[in-house]
Amino acid sequence: MTSIWKALREAGRNKSFLVGLAIMASLIAAALLADWISPYTYDEMVIVEALRPPSGQHWLGTDHLGRDSFSRLIHGSRIALKVGAIAVTIQTVVGVLLGLLAGYYGGWQDRVIIFLTDVIWALPPIVLAIAICTLLGPSLTNVIIAIAAVSWAQFTRIVRSKTQALKNMPYVEAARAMGESDLSIILRYILPNVIPVIIVLATLALPVAVVNTTALGFLGLGAQPPLPDWGVILSESMTYIRRAPWISIFPGLAIIYVVLGFNLLGEGLRDALDPRLKV
């Protein structure tokens, strides 16, 4: 584990990593402090003030129900980060477990798991996510399930190939000769060496999860109004695109902010932890 701290210190000298870190910190702050930062609540409707352009009173204008766009955007970061973080955690745990299993044991376990990843990859991720949400019904919980279900395979494939390489290392063979159990070998010798890759993959998976969450919300399959999910705001704004285009602009910029931030963070981590990893 000391090597990870050393690598993190090295990443600290990387400019894009630091910018990414700052962006992530600002997002987490916005999500945690949403109730204090936003001047209005996200569902407070003042119909007479509907579709106002940005002004001193409403920094980013108001939507068709007279709700403050800035407050909705800030509260939306909560949904994006929460859904993204939970989905990424689930896909990481599932993907890593299956990858360790397939890589360490090989044989039929490997063949079954690899076949499963192939089946998952037989459909474009967003189409599979749409299918799952249709089946389970629109809700944020189902969005989390759908996103985790379409994204674990990448973790499995990469962890599997790392494990295959590691299990033939002399120190692993030595441990096996000493009579250590498989579980103990995986936990003590293999997993610690896979963790840097997992950190990079999970960081880069978060923006993908956020984009998919908003895409599902946009299609009406995710968060439901009046929740201020960025995708929901975008789909509501489409009706007023001629009269109030500003409603459509800002949620997109927020998504770009998240994607850029976590990509910079992930790429900085990759350069520090595992430069040869191609993701």
Place this chain on the structure above:
Amino acid sequence: MNDLTAYAIRRIFQSVFIVLAVTILLFAIMHMMPGDPIQLIDSPRLDEATTAKLRARWGLDKPPVVQYLYWLLNVLKGDLGRSITNGQSVSVLLAARLPATLHITLTALLLQYLVAVPLGLMAGYHQGSVFDRLAVSVTSVLRAIPYFWLGILLIIVFAVSFRLLPVSGYRGFQSLILPVLTLTLPALADTLRLTRSEVLEVLREKHVTTAVAKGLRPQMVLLRHVLRNALVPVTVMFFLSVPWLIGGSVIVETIFAWPGTGRLLWKAISAQDYPVVQGIILLITLLTVISTTIGDILTGLLDPRIRAELGGRVA
């Protein structure tokens, strides 16, 4: 039979199994849906006996495995069932919608490669130049833009502010521009970056240094050594990017009211028209698996290093 043929045959078999697994999955999902088509006929004149007769007639009283085999047989004959909402044949519906989808996806794919590959080559060959740095920063931004928002942004700029192009619909060349741009731009950024990084990698290899040292003209080095090697992953990516393009087209067609399969999928989902959803997903699976299989086989065909891995010797 050489190694590559053996690999190709193995890969094709594997794809058939994958598609079969997807059909089982799709059938199981349809089976798990609450209620069967007979229950959906909400008529007071329907008594127990008639229900049972109808079930028997449509084979719904048979065990699931038999029902699956019947269904699979029908699918193989091209019969995907009928839409719940309007009773139309799903195959006919799909056949009517597919051309519009192919129209934008193929145009987008073509445009993407025609623009991205030359620009990527140039950026990689002149690494660190103004052009290269511009290409890198523009593509970084493009890759961060969610494509459904890109569509909305393009509508605001070109259709609402300048009134140059139609907002949506399927009327001639002008209505093609915005959906195609929305699909192309993010993918174009990816392809440009891939081409650029492959060129950089090839330029570092020894045979290129040798060619330069031999006194070969730069254009010849670029054509004979760099281009040939760098384009292998780019060609393979052409086929592997099809799934992303199809996924993107679902959302792009929804934004621009483009009458293709993607919009049909979205409408069928809203109407809970499961046979149509099932048919479209099956079609998309087939397209995806075919293109990734071609991509994998091409990798073996074009890249001698992978060919060597397949059989342990260079063919």
